[in-house]
Amino acid sequence: MSPAEAQVRIIALRSEISHHDSLYYRRAQPEISDFDYDRLKRELADLEKQFPEAVASSGGASPTAQIGDDRTEGFARVKHRQAMTTLDNTYDEGELRDFHARMVKAFGTEELAYTVEPKIDGVAVSLTYEKGKLTRAVTRGDGEEGDDVTVNVRTLRGLPEKLTPPADLLAGALPDLIEIRGEIYLRDEEFRRINQLQEETGEAPYANPRNLAAGTLKQLDRNLVKSRRLEIVLYGLGACEPEPTALGIDSQTAFQEKLRAWGLPVVEKFWSVLGIDAVVSAIRELDALRRKFVYATDGAVVKLDAFAKQRVVGFRGTDAQGRAQEARKLSPRWACAYKFAPDRAETRVKAITIQVGRTGALTPVAELEPVLLAGTTVKRATLHNADEIARKDVRVGDSVLVEKAGEIIPAVVQVLVEKRPPTCEPYVFPTSCPVCGTPVVRAEGEVVWRCPNQECPEKVKRRIEHFTSKACLDIDGLGEEMVDLLLKQGLIKNAADIFDLKVEQLLPLKKSGEIWAGNLIKGIAARRTADLWRVIHGLGIPQVGAASAKDLARRFRSLDALVESSLDDVIKIDGFGEKTAESVRAWFNVPANRALIAELQHAGLNPTPPVATASAGAIAGKTIVLTGTLPTLSREQAAEKIEAAGGKVSTSVSKKTHYLLAGEEAGSKLEKAKSLGVAVIDEAEFLRLLAVGDSGE
Ligand SMILES: NC(=O)c1ccc[n+]([C@@H]2O[C@H](COP(=O)([O-])OP(=O)(O)OC[C@H]3O[C@@H](n4cnc5c(N)ncnc54)[C@H](O)[C@@H]3O)[C@@H](O)[C@H]2O)c1
């Protein structure tokens, strides 16, 4: 390659990489896989090294000398006390050994202590704890300054507002201020749940849990954030006052132990080892274990253990020409990320079929030549939607690469265009429903095409299947096949008909099926009084999963009350965003849906409301004032709990106040409460009261 050609390629790569950076960090909707992205970036870094003169005349900053910037509109920006960096990474064991060789050169010994940690594929954040209390959460941003996401991070389950102080003084006190770095992630099952809702409502599904976590963390609707169960795992140290050594933290291993002692969520396992061979075997162990972890991992992070040694080698902060940039830290020289190549395989697309979902969404699926991938045989892979097929230009007959991350459904990541047979025609997405022939529609701003026919046999079937499924009415013996058979025989037309089935009607379906038919009818009859939330879930209201159905059951306690509820009533439920509430109301406003409810009731469906609900609890209807600092709950959390239990939070103490919930350093409110004879309770008492009304599902 000539310098002139190199320059052209460098400019092209820079713009391509910037494009992918913006999609990945700001919009959380990347177009290419990480593996392919890393290849582009490596190509650019190599060219920049090889042709420094071409770099000099290309102008502008290179993505190789920057940290991917995640900052977006709508968030306050906060400077990190200590910069957040990225990691140098490799897919190659040889390069990992080169890293070790550099350390050996710096310290003159092979016997170097390292930690090996899982590399969590989440969204990087920095938490600040001041005097043991969580005060701030900030995204990595450009490394120097990130977005303030404190409000959203406070919704995370499993993240303590306070650090557990050491049991004995010898263990060191809590730091005055500490920045703790970690990753926010979503579990696979939560990822799947949300993606299903996305698809049902016609929004683009997320490609993987990391992107969904990133997209969620940057939501401005706190209720939406809360409804998605984000979690966090912590592993890194930023600024610390006093010096970490004063707290007994002089290595990554000691820091890991401290995180555990403080009660923070941490990695399941890390290794403290001596020398590079031990590093390599720890990475092998990690690779064998990592699929069992609750978060996705994409590699191992190897760190020089001793902080004193880390300080000696410092950070990479130079651009491609080796010039130092103004104190901009890019990545530590004392760490190296070894990435695991994704599980990928090459196969061929035999056909593209279209699935029609419960809400009519048309989902294209690639039917594949069976191929072994991550230990399982893969025959089908999702193609998501029409836009995705067009973007990747997937055609029947194409050779493709399929990738499987964790337990996630395999996806076609790339078409091998060079292997395309000349007869391959571009795929044409159907313009009518493959099942009922109705022309498909696409709502404005949606990516999903739908069959709009409410009577579409496939939709009807899927609605009934959902209604009788384990997750909903849980009717024994009424699986997908039986529902299909009953529909084909004309014995049912909708979910309500199930309750009118007679033994005589079922007898012809099976040879000597008396016992079977009798049991099925008995089973169906027993579900007439199923839990209310199961019935609500079974209705298949868009956006309403089991958790929301439980909330609705707790709040309304009967189908009639739910049918008659107003948008306002629904919005007020804790955890319900406007979107969910609107979706609920829209569903009940459809005459056919109301008719179905009437039919169900007519057929004897009489669901059981939750046993002990919040409205029967000790907090329900009570006015509570908060004061002082509580030992574990933040004010926000306490207020939320009160409202969720049907109580009211008030700011000032009066004769109408039922309880004053008082923590440490309670001031004038405490005196006033005492003078008015208002009951004063502490956090423990408060939690006991809450528990009184919380036994119902
Ligand atoms: N597909 C795309 O279009 C696209 C675009 C941009 C970036 N990316 C992906 O993102 C990567 C770059 O992102 P990055 O700068 O965050 O780098 P990175 O994800 O490769 O590694 C650095 C990050 O790893 C995280 N990390 C996880 N576990 C850790 C541990 N135990 N110790 C220390 N750090 C740990 C930290 O947040 C750190 O910032 C690329 O390599 C690529 O895989 C993909």
Ligand SMILES: [Zn+2]
């Ligand atoms: Zn149809």
